[in-house]
Amino acid sequence: MSAHSQHNLPPSLTGKGATLALDGHDLVRMTEEHGSPLFVFSERRLRGNARALRDAAKGGHARARIFFASKACSNLHVIKALREEGLNIEVNSGGELWKALSAGFAPGEIVFNGVAKSVPEIELALGHGIQSINVDSAFELSRIAQVAAGMGKRARVTLRLVPGIGGGATAGIQTGSEKSKFGMGQAELKEALATAKANAAHLDVAGMHLHIGSQVLDLPDFLESVRFTAEQAKAIGGELGKPLQHLNLGGGYPINYVHHNPGANAGREFDYTPYTATQSAAAMLGEVAGAAAKALGPDAEIFFEPGRAVVADCALLLSRIENVKRRGALQWLFLDAGYNLLIDAAAVRWYYHMVNASRIDAAPDTEFRMVGPLCDSADCYFDVEGEYLWADLQATLTGVAGVTPEILAALKAKVVRLPETRSLPAATGPGDTIALLDTGAYTLEEMFQYCGRQRAKAVMIGTDDRIVTLRDRDRPEDLLDAAERQGIVRTVAAE
Ligand SMILES: Cc1ncc(COP(=O)(O)O)c(C=O)c1O
Known part of the structure; x- marks a missing residue:
């Protein structure tokens, strides 16, 4: 058999x-x-996944870029192969930033996320002049302004917002709601924009960011995040008097963990839904990129940060x-x-x-x-x-x-x-x-x-x-x- x-x-x-x-x-x-x-x-599958996601992103939006979320796997052999396939990289700590640079990623190919960045980590990012630091709070933005001023630099930053969307297959991997620890709500965004304006010599707000969760099963959640981004990008651009240069829609694309033949588990009381993607990650990401092209226009770059869908x-x-x-x-x-x-x-x-x-x-x-x-x-x-x-x-x-x-x-x-x-x-x-x-x-x-x-x-x-x-x-x-x-x-x- x-x-x-x-x-x-x-x-x-x-x-x-x-x-x-x-x-x-x-x-x-x-x-x-x-x-x-x-x-x-x-390696065949790894490179195949990278190409499929990259092509789907570009197919939907000409200025889309994939930043592989290296927390999913920052092994140097793996991220080097992904760089060769044209992927950029997302890092979540000074350690991952160091690994990304060691693997040969150019600073302009790196974005830096994280909820508790230390001063040395910010100095490292600013010292290398990476693509952008994704800022998680108004406090962090002030800290970045201070560090940048001390270094005589202007920090390129991206504001991470709370979209209020509960994507993510289980509670532990939902990151887009007020219940999660990530990003800024509207009151905090106001505070951050005031800080940005007051420190314009040292802060360049280049984009906005959201990430609604991991193993997000429903396309409508992603489409809702595009709608939210369009609305917020317009408001932030208006407030700052210049359009945002990039819009980062995060990662979260799902894979199918369940490999039973249909009916094999008939009669068992267990819900496999959280582990079952009904559409390929590339197909889903392509649809989101297409929706972004319509809602956000052709000018700003669109960033995606898939991790799981690239390596799982x-x-x-x-x-x-x-x-x-x-x-x-x-x-x-x-x-x-x-x-x-x-x-x-x-x-x-x-x-x-x-x-x-x-x-x-x-x-x-x-x-x-x-x-x-x-x-x-x-x-x-x-x-x-x-x-x-x-x-x-x-x-x-x-x-x-x-x-x-x-x-x-x-x-x-x-x-x-x-x-x-x-x-x-x-x-x-x-x-x-x-x-x-x-x-x-x-x-x-x-x-x-x-x-x-x-x-x-x-x-x-x-x-x-x-x-x-x-x-x-x-x-x-x-x-x-x-x-x-x-x-x-x-x-x-x-x-
Ligand atoms: C900000 C951010 N982007 C991207 C990812 C990658 O998520 P996934 O592996 O589900 O694509 C994560 C995961 O935690 C994240 O926190």
Whole structure:
């Protein structure tokens, strides 16, 4: 039976006999060679995504530019490839700015976001003369004016506003409403414009910015942000007596994390909607760029800041099953990768689809509880908090007048945010390699060493089919920092 008849996989993932292959490379063999856990990126997919988004943006608006949100993945090999494809870059700290410059981005290709920029970070940005600093508050604008004055410079800035649009698949990744910590509301904007006018020698307000969230599923939310931008840009331009030079519409374009064949999960009470894009990111971004051309005209540049849509589906994480246990009717399988490598699985209860890369020819017909190797119960691929809360709610609500089974089922689907089990072949067990799909965004830079676990190796299958190491697995000595190493470490290997 083929991999594609069992799972809804992209064409880059195929079955090679019993095992899963990416761009034709046997993934189980790759873990034998490079160890587990292992991130594997596809350079073909990475460059393909970059080109698709860039072309869609340009197709919609001749002066559109893509600034890759490097928080999604700031690995130097990755961002260099994106630069070669004509993408610019968005950074969120002095560290990311330093990485962007190290990868060869010109200052004019860099925008700097962030809610808590320090004076040294502002000095770094002004010293290099980057495209723009996206300003998050009136206070920050005064700070930038002060730093620029001290350096004898005029800072090019972009005002980040609160559009009041609740884009973003889950609360933790919604960034466009008054409830989030980002940007300026109307009262604060007034204050910022007064500061800009009073400090015109050191501040050049060149644009406005918004970013409504991540994994934004609905095109109307993006279109609403274009409408808001048109209205605000006109008002700000009027106030300052000159039109804005660029309008930054942010990122947030979604990808599809769900790879079941239709009907495979029939009868399971779980809402996959937040993880399911119904339209490709490029198609969506193209429509938004087209709407921007109509609403904002041809003169100002239009900036986009996609992150997830560029890198998420370029990579998968391979993780070996190290242990098995039977609890009640279910088998529990213990992976060597936990939230130390995929923090979003625990922090925002993110869904990463799993397939058994060692048995891709077998039907995923059996349900397993999947957990990681760390020392707490939150290290699992189900929603332990939601299930706990649900048990409480169910006990309280069952039998209450008017609470029907339908209401209970709907409530459960909202409260429990990950499926309780994963479908894998019946023979799945220790020694098998599980592939967690679409793990290229918000992963490599978010790994950590909790429980003395080494951060994983990451490799990329090149367009020439050569394997490039993106980052090495930590060595045991990398578990210590320089201060720990100094003088107090016994050399274990020598004994
Ligand atoms: C200001 C800004 N722009 C762009 C992005 C990228 O979002 P996404 O990866 O969903 O495209 C983020 C993500 O947090 C952001 O905060």
